[in-house]
Amino acid sequence: MTTMSSDGHSRRDFLFIATGTVAAVGGAATLVPLVAQMNPDASTIAAGAPIEVDLTPITEGQAIKVFWRGKPIYISHRTKKEIEEAQKVSLADLPDPQTDAQRVKKGHDQWLVLVGICTHLGCIPIAHQGDYDGFFCPCHGSQYDTSGRIRRGPAPLNLAVPPYEFVSDSKIKIG
Amino acid sequence: MSGNTSNHQGWPYNLKTEAGEPYVIPQYEPQNGVLRWIESRLPIGGLLFGTAVSFPTPRNLNYWWTFGGILSFMLVVQIITGIVLVMHFTPHVDMAFNSVEAIMRDVNYGWLLRYLHANGASMFFVAVYIHMFRGMYYGSYKAPREILWILGVIIYLLMMATGFLGYTLPWGQMSFWGATVITNFFSAIPIVGESVVTWLWGGYGIGNPTLQRFFSLHYLLPFVIAGVVILHIWALHVVGQNNPTGVEPRTVKDVVPFTPYATVKDMFFMCVFCVVFAWFAFYIPNYLGHPDNYIPANPGVTPTHIVPEWYYLPFYAILRSIPDKLAGVCALFGSILLLAFLPWLDTSKVKSATYRPLYRQFFWIFVATCFVLGWLGSKPAEGGYVLASRVLTAWYFIHLLVVLPILGFVETPKALPNSISESVLKKGSVAALVALVIGLAATFGMTNSASAQDHAPNPPAVKWSFSGPFGKYDRGQLQRGFKVYREVCQACHSLSLVSFRNLAEKGGPEFSIAQAEAVAAEYKVKAEPDDNGDVNDRPARLADRFPAPFANEQAARASNGGAYPPDMSVLAKARGYERGFPLFIADIFTQYQEGGPDYLVAVLTGYENPPAGFKLPSASSFYNKYFPGHAIGMPKPLSDGQVEYGDGAPATVDQYSKDVTAFLMWAAEPHLEARKRLGLQVLAFLIILSGLLYFTKKKVWNDVHA
Numbered sequence A: 001m002t003t004m005s006s007d008g009h010s011r012r013d014f015l016f017i018a019t020g021t022v023a024a025v026g027g028a029a030t031l032v033p034l035v036a037q038m039n040p041d042a043s044t045i046a047a048g049a050p051i052e053v054d055l056t057p058i059t060e061g062q063a064i065k066v067f068w069r070g071k072p073i074y075i076s077h078r079t080k081k082e083i084e085e086a087q088k089v090s091l092a093d094l095p096d097p098q099t100d101a102q103r104v105k106k107g108h109d110q111w112l113v114l115v116g117i118c119t120h121l122g123c124i125p126i127a128h129q130g131d132y133d134g135f136f137c138p139c140h141g142s143q144y145d146t147s148g149r150i151r152r153g154p155a156p157l158n159l160a161v162p163p164y165e166f167v168s169d170s171k172i173k174i175g
Numbered sequence B: 001m002s003g004n005t006s007n008h009q010g011w012p013y014n015l016k017t018e019a020g021e022p023y024v025i026p027q028y029e030p031q032n033g034v035l036r037w038i039e040s041r042l043p044i045g046g047l048l049f050g051t052a053v054s055f056p057t058p059r060n061l062n063y064w065w066t067f068g069g070i071l072s073f074m075l076v077v078q079i080i081t082g083i084v085l086v087m088h089f090t091p092h093v094d095m096a097f098n099s100v101e102a103i104m105r106d107v108n109y110g111w112l113l114r115y116l117h118a119n120g121a122s123m124f125f126v127a128v129y130i131h132m133f134r135g136m137y138y139g140s141y142k143a144p145r146e147i148l149w150i151l152g153v154i155i156y157l158l159m160m161a162t163g164f165l166g167y168t169l170p171w172g173q174m175s176f177w178g179a180t181v182i183t184n185f186f187s188a189i190p191i192v193g194e195s196v197v198t199w200l201w202g203g204y205g206i207g208n209p210t211l212q213r214f215f216s217l218h219y220l221l222p223f224v225i226a227g228v229v230i231l232h233i234w235a236l237h238v239v240g241q242n243n244p245t246g247v248e249p250r251t252v253k254d255v256v257p258f259t260p261y262a263t264v265k266d267m268f269f270m271c272v273f274c275v276v277f278a279w280f281a282f283y284i285p286n287y288l289g290h291p292d293n294y295i296p297a298n299p300g301v302t303p304t305h306i307v308p309e310w311y312y313l314p315f316y317a318i319l320r321s322i323p324d325k326l327a328g329v330c331a332l333f334g335s336i337l338l339l340a341f342l343p344w345l346d347t348s349k350v351k352s353a354t355y356r357p358l359y360r361q362f363f364w365i366f367v368a369t370c371f372v373l374g375w376l377g378s379k380p381a382e383g384g385y386v387l388a389s390r391v392l393t394a395w396y397f398i399h400l401l402v403v404l405p406i407l408g409f410v411e412t413p414k415a416l417p418n419s420i421s422e423s424v425l426k427k428g429s430v431a432a433l434v435a436l437v438i439g440l441a442a443t444f445g446m447t448n449s450a451s452a453q454d455h456a457p458n459p460p461a462v463k464w465s466f467s468g469p470f471g472k473y474d475r476g477q478l479q480r481g482f483k484v485y486r487e488v489c490q491a492c493h494s495l496s497l498v499s500f501r502n503l504a505e506k507g508g509p510e511f512s513i514a515q516a517e518a519v520a521a522e523y524k525v526k527a528e529p530d531d532n533g534d535v536n537d538r539p540a541r542l543a544d545r546f547p548a549p550f551a552n553e554q555a556a557r558a559s560n561g562g563a564y565p566p567d568m569s570v571l572a573k574a575r576g577y578e579r580g581f582p583l584f585i586a587d588i589f590t591q592y593q594e595g596g597p598d599y600l601v602a603v604l605t606g607y608e609n610p611p612a613g614f615k616l617p618s619a620s621s622f623y624n625k626y627f628p629g630h631a632i633g634m635p636k637p638l639s640d641g642q643v644e645y646g647d648g649a650p651a652t653v654d655q656y657s658k659d660v661t662a663f664l665m666w667a668a669e670p671h672l673e674a675r676k677r678l679g680l681q682v683l684a685f686l687i688i689l690s691g692l693l694y695f696t697k698k699k700v701w702n703d704v705h706a
Ligand code: FES
Pocket: A118, A119, A120, A121, A122, A123, A137, A138, A139, A140, A141, A142, A153, A154, A155
């Protein structure tokens, strides 16, 4: 059988390397569509547009759940007592220190808006339950206070506050 | 995989060294301790080395031999794109069509993946037909390669089944009616036929159970094919490759190691093949399809002329040429199964047609027979076409059953060379390649040239800004077209696959977001049920689709004199007209894909007074020069001055027609610009890579040819 001879090494090597490189670049480029197709498609992104929620039907002491981008969002109309509890906690007691003021919109202390997904492993905590009167996650027992901050249990972080703003005193836009 | 003992005898050909000693193929030697450790426990390195590196390959293989590699490549392409498409496809009769459209519109690169998969199937068949004809020309099925050949026929059958199942999945008109016709083959079986068909359908007709099982099997079969391909390659490595002389290699001088020689040659030609593939997928992606398959499946209406995919056409012609149901189905299956018996039907001891002057002529007649049968398969089953199909069907069987057995006895073959290295092969293959490519191209085009039932003139060709390799939509035209749609067409026609957000997307009319929002706000859509359970209307948002003008088909018919104004989302791709020979061949090269738009403009401008003697079937139909059958249910929709343009474009029916058609083309193919842009990059890349591979191949083969 014929074997490769070694004359003309450098010119040959250059050609081989050039060909191999171009082929490798092409091969890598074909991965782009194969990977990109798994990202959210245009209709999913469009459906993730901001939503508006009317707050008027939510009575004091009530928490409702709405969905934005497929995630549960808690909107809690806090009572005086809940607000006070949330404000008087000393930051030193908190695993993820944050003041209540950092978690609500100025002048709208009574409205707490949270992504209702436990920061441990993704279960939905139950409102108005647990030792801190805030949220209790039934999966592994994480306890959140009336500001949605983690107080006890395996969750590392406070419940996230989604991007939102007040369009008027009684209407918010989430997203 | 290899039989280890035979290795010592120069497997696979009993090769001898130049000194006449048995030749021992180089064995895999692991480079380091880790590899040695693995190899002594799982000798996979040796297996791969023996299969793809040291395997002795006849040194005189021509480019026809690269199609085996190309086929493996296409199988991988189909499996990868297919797995990806399944992530977005919904196998349900109510959702399949729209989920395919969602792939085309919304999924990132979805249009690319679907067009690659759909055209990939055709390319797979192009390659398999070349591979099969090559085997026939060079007698590759003869001893000791009978099982190798039979495995190939099995793969081909599995491919046919897979292609058919896949074609039903988009659930368009051709999907539905193709599935109906093919499954009805089985109703020809005496006594149990009807039960078998009901069993295949999972119902009393084609329906959701059918779609779901076809989907399941379409996913399964490619992996079965991959399994049989492994057997095919295994058999190949036991008996070795045939070669253009048909004389088995005798000494090491007759062979070269698979790597790098065959590898680099295969890669070069694979790259050239990809240029053709890319041409189809990026520039004429719907050339091989049927406009009818962009119409959602309708169990109540059969398309006027149904045709299978081009790769089934010869067999379809055989089926139709026989006036008896059972005999027709038997002939169809028989024509394929007979191929498995070629090793015994061909009685000549000489393999290659190069040394068989008579067989060579019959071979080309047989190739021509298959092509013409393919062409006939695309024609309506009437008149001269039927007669021609019968003659050629008869010849197809005569060739296999009579000519081949007799030739072996009566033919005097030319003197065979003593060995491969001695042979001087004539380079006849270039002309043959050209002939075959043109022939294949011709068969392709048949699928588009199917309907001949009416005598409407061909629509005049309009000059479109979006035609050709650099085509782009004219934004102003799309915006005007949208105005025409809103002020005229929308009253009756829905546009249900288009969302308001699309109006602001790149590559479309490119309205601003604010403009698109304003448009959306003018439409009312159903809101979520409120707290009392009432469903109210709310203004549409960008994410919403255009609401339909009628609540359902019945309401639409009631308001339109019984006619159903079709949805316009993919209308521009769901219409077309017969191009005829030789235009349809030229269309491959000129990238003509505007049959739909040309037809739409022709219909919109084709209202005339009926010629003397033409009687309209009812008072609610109108004469149209270009509409098939001339009696259209839609009254002349456009008149001069009807829509006010702000940009100075003429307010004429002619201009309105072109503008609204351009808009509809965009609605049907919103990523056309991205497709053509990427196509150019891919083609440039492939051509550069082909060039590099060609020179690499030349360098590698230098010492062999010296
Ligand atoms: S998921 Fe909530 S505690 Fe584990």
